[in-house]
Amino acid sequence: MQLKAPAPHLYDELFTANGDVRPHYQFIAQWLQAAEEKRMAEKHREANALFRRSGITFNVYGDTEGTDRLIPFDLIPRILSASDWELLQAGLRQRVNALNRFVHDIYHEHEIIRAGIIPAEHVFANAQYQPVMQNLKVPRNLYAHIAGIDIIRHSDGQFYVLEDNLRCPSGVSYMLENRKMMMRLFPELFAELPVAPVDHYPVLLAETLKAASLKPDPEVVLLTPGRFNSAYFEHAFLARQMGIELVEGADLFVRDGKVFMRTTAGPRQVDVIYRRIDDDYLDPLMLNPDSTLGVPGLCAAYRAGNVVLTNAMGTGVADDKSIYPYVPDMVRFYLGEEPLLKNVPTWQCRKEDDCKYVLENLADLVVKETQGAGGYGMLIGPVASKAEIAHFRQAIRARPDNYIAQPTLSLSTCPTFVNSGIAPRHLDLRPFVLSGKKVQMVAGGLTRVALEEGSLVVNSSQGGGTKDTWIMER
Amino acid sequence: MLSQAADSLYWMARYLERAENQARLLDVSLNMAMIDTPEDREAQLAVPLEIAGTRELYDACYQELTPKNLVQCMVLDRNYPDSTYNLIRKARENAHHVRGNLSADVWESINSAWLEIQDFSQGDVTEFNASWLSDWTRERSHLFRGAAYGTMLRNDAFLFLRLGTFIERANNTARTIDVRFTQASLPEHEKDARGFFEWTALLHSLAAFEAYQNLYGHNLQPLNILELLILGRDVPRSLQACMKEIVELLGQIDGPRGRSAKRLANSLHANLRYGDHTYIADRGVEEYLKDFIHRVDRIAHEMQRSYMEGQA
Numbered sequence: 001m002q003l004k005a006p007a008p009h010l011y012d013e014l015f016t017a018n019g020d021v022r023p024h025y026q027f028i029a030q031w032l033q034a035a036e037e038k039r040m041a042e043k044h045r046e047a048n049a050l051f052r053r054s055g056i057t058f059n060v061y062g063d064t065e066g067t068d069r070l071i072p073f074d075l076i077p078r079i080l081s082a083s084d085w086e087l088l089q090a091g092l093r094q095r096v097n098a099l100n101r102f103v104h105d106i107y108h109e110h111e112i113i114r115a116g117i118i119p120a121e122h123v124f125a126n127a128q129y130q131p132v133m134q135n136l137k138v139p140r141n142l143y144a145h146i147a148g149i150d151i152i153r154h155s156d157g158q159f160y161v162l163e164d165n166l167r168c169p170s171g172v173s174y175m176l177e178n179r180k181m182m183m184r185l186f187p188e189l190f191a192e193l194p195v196a197p198v199d200h201y202p203v204l205l206a207e208t209l210k211a212a213s214l215k216p217d218p219e220v221v222l223l224t225p226g227r228f229n230s231a232y233f234e235h236a237f238l239a240r241q242m243g244i245e246l247v248e249g250a251d252l253f254v255r256d257g258k259v260f261m262r263t264t265a266g267p268r269q270v271d272v273i274y275r276r277i278d279d280d281y282l283d284p285l286m287l288n289p290d291s292t293l294g295v296p297g298l299c300a301a302y303r304a305g306n307v308v309l310t311n312a313m314g315t316g317v318a319d320d321k322s323i324y325p326y327v328p329d330m331v332r333f334y335l336g337e338e339p340l341l342k343n344v345p346t347w348q349c350r351k352e353d354d355c356k357y358v359l360e361n362l363a364d365l366v367v368k369e370t371q372g373a374g375g376y377g378m379l380i381g382p383v384a385s386k387a388e389i390a391h392f393r394q395a396i397r398a399r400p401d402n403y404i405a406q407p408t409l410s411l412s413t414c415p416t417f418v419n420s421g422i423a424p425r426h427l428d429l430r431p432f433v434l435s436g437k438k439v440q441m442v443a444g445g446l447t448r449v450a451l452e453e454g455s456l457v458v459n460s461s462q463g464g465g466t467k468d469t470w471i472m473e474r
Numbered sequence: 475m476l477s478q479a480a481d482s483l484y485w486m487a488r489y490l491e492r493a494e495n496q497a498r499l500l501d502v503s504l505n506m507a508m509i510d511t512p513e514d515r516e517a518q519l520a521v522p523l524e525i526a527g528t529r530e531l532y533d534a535c536y537q538e539l540t541p542k543n544l545v546q547c548m549v550l551d552r553n554y555p556d557s558t559y560n561l562i563r564k565a566r567e568n569a570h571h572v573r574g575n576l577s578a579d580v581w582e583s584i585n586s587a588w589l590e591i592q593d594f595s596q597g598d599v600t601e602f603n604a605s606w607l608s609d610w611t612r613e614r615s616h617l618f619r620g621a622a623y624g625t626m627l628r629n630d631a632f633l634f635l636r637l638g639t640f641i642e643r644a645n646n647t648a649r650t651i652d653v654r655f656t657q658a659s660l661p662e663h664e665k666d667a668r669g670f671f672e673w674t675a676l677l678h679s680l681a682a683f684e685a686y687q688n689l690y691g692h693n694l695q696p697l698n699i700l701e702l703l704i705l706g707r708d709v710p711r712s713l714q715a716c717m718k719e720i721v722e723l724l725g726q727i728d729g730p731r732g733r734s735a736k737r738l739a740n741s742l743h744a745n746l747r748y749g750d751h752t753y754i755a756d757r758g759v760e761e762y763l764k765d766f767i768h769r770v771d772r773i774a775h776e777m778q779r780s781y782m783e784g785q786a
Contacts, residue, residue, distance in 0.1 A: 052589065053585060054578060054582055054585070055570075055573070055581065055582075055585050222574075227567075227570055227571055236574040237573075239574040240573070240574045240575075240576075245475075245476055245479075245574075246479075246574035251476050251478055251479075251784070262476065262477045262478070262784030263475055263477060263784070264476075264480050264634075264727065264729070264781040265728065265730075266729065266730070266731065
């Protein structure tokens with residue numbers, strides 16, 4: 001099949017600016033050129049049938065019809081060279097360390113605030129800030145045990161962190177299933193190329209969850225909001241892979257300040273809860289009284305140190321978009337190092353000068369709600385209609401501190417199957433970083449790809465797809 | 475294991491077993507209706523509904539009891555709770571809840587059944603291809619059972635899944651014998667060919683026709699048939715075989731709970747194991763079966779209470 005070089009002002013993962021194939025893509029480029037369109041279409045159908053049969057589907061909120069939808073899967077892998085990964089790995093480790101130090105600090109001594117680096121109101125007035133966490137000791141001072149860091153490559157070829165996800169980052173099951181699918185469809189490629197394995201992720205995750213408690217052999221469970229959650233497939237998948245119970249709120253109860261699960265053999269105490277529900281829904285007694293997802297009394301048990309939550313409560317402060325601009329300063333402040341990964345330059349509408357600039361340049365900027373997630377509540381200036389821009393202008397004027405803005409980055413592109421053959425499409429990368437006794441990650445991540453030509457929105461809730469991510473071992 | 479998960483596994487298996495049993499009952503009834511006189515046809519068609527105790531439900535939706543209507547109702551009717559469609563839907567919902575406790579093969583066997591049945595449309599389903607649909611349903615059930623046997627860890631999840639299968643099966647066998655026995659023993663059927671077909675239908679409904687021939691030859695004797703289906707140790711759907719499994723499965727569940735379920739099951743099993751046909755004949759077959767169904771329901775109820783309701 002024919003490979004097309006992308007527009008020259010973009011960074012392409014496969015082609016250099018001169019239109020040459022990058023060394024780590026040589027083999028795949030030849031393989032694609034030799035591939036027959038018919039065979040690839042067959043393979044694509046096979047992949048979809050397999051995904052559907054195994055129930056690897058995704059529920060989209062606000063969509064009444066398709067409760068179970070497949071995330072489009074692209075057959076062309078996204079490949080990163082060994083040296084790229086080395087930089088990413090060191091940078092991620094550094095960043096997640098600093099973020100954990102930051103969360104610990106804001107719930108203890110507030111040193112970074114006293115040093116004048118982050119204004120107090122950014123932290124304490126933040127909706128994600130949980131006063132109940134103040135002075136609570138958590139094992140190993142760890143808060144973000146599981147982090148998913150969204151990274152893009154700009155047209156300058158450099159990596160930038162777009163977002164830190166420290167609450168309940170999802171998507172890792174797609175990383176694992178995509179690899180399984182590629183190995184099933186194209187085993188011959190793996191015989192030829194030194195692709196780093198990812199399938200030990202559940203082992204590392206289980207290790208991390210156990211290390212979250214100081215007990216020698218803690219009972220770990222995964223708490224899901226239930227079958228109708230968009231990520232239920234992932235919850236069940238991870239619980240099964242780790243051999244731990246998948247529980248819903250109703251499976252748990254609190255007695256004498258301890259958490260138990262209801263089992264066929266009677267109550268069994270739970271030590272670590274890998275919770276995939278948000279802070280607000282954890283305990284109807286303390287937080288959202290309407291929540292039917294949580295466990296009454298859970299917060300008290302947590303405060304008493306009788307159960308560990310991963311990630312910790314109140315961790316969301318650190319991944320809030322209003323705190324994001326300060327992460328490089330955190331690295332310098334807590335670790336005394338220069339950040340290895342860059343932040344995207346960010347204007348904070350809460351600052352008068354920034355706000356003015358943003359309002360004047362809306363058509364060129366990406367505007368995000370500080371509390372938004374999943375690509376909802378976002379304006380992409382260059383492709384937005386006049387009405388959308390006007391709507392955001394009004395919204396920013398009304399609540400400036402709800403918004404940040406960033407330059408429209410040109411996410412790098414990668415060849416992707418589309419109706420007309422193969423064409424470049426924009427993508428990002430979400431590696432998963434695990435913090436336990438040490439910081440660990442598998443060489444890989446979730447690559448999301450925007451399937452519409454020119455689109456920069458990769459979120460699966462907005463029609464994005466995924467690719468298998470290959471890190472070359474040499 | 476989690477009480478709620480045990481509950482879902484148990485019901486998942488019950489619904490699939492029910493789908494398989496019903497497919498067989500429907501198939502047999504349609505075949506019998508073909509050879510019957512028009513007057514008896516309706517009685518034949520009513521058999522699966524009588525066994526399930528859903529005759530009233532049927533009459534509320536359909537004016538006439540015809541082969542076509544019966545097939546429509548029992549296979550794809552969204553409003554009939556025990557249609558194959560609804561049984562597979564409910565099995566799949568339960569499986570979805572315990573996805574974490576199932577092997578990938580078991581999950582896929584159920585999920586693909588659900589995906590396939592959604593593609594069947596009412597127009598495709600008639601009394602003429604009902605056999606094919608019955609084969610399909612039974613194959614899906616066999617596939618599920620094979621996947622469960624071949625790939626599931628032998629832990630509590632497996633035990634509760636198997637308990638669901640055998641509680642449903644015990645119930646179904648007892649009800650099927652009850653209804654078919656009444657049909658077959660009508661005095662006017664005693665001596666003629668009709669009687670022969672009735673007894674054959676009973677054996678086919680419980681997949682025991684070949685087993686009977688193997689053990690007793692071609693000579694169909696009501697007493698032998700009842701002995702085989704109630705007391706037979708080696709026929710997979712006999713009452714004794716079901717109770718033997720239930721006792722063994724319950725015995726493997728560790729822990730202090732479930733004593734009353736275990737006690738009731740053991741006593742019912744002993745009753746069958748050491749009983750003989752004169753004992754059954756003395757009590758009267760119908761009376762005996764009624765008592766059996768009642769006792770199985772109690773065992774199921776006790777299991778539900780002690781394992782699946784998750785009391786703190």
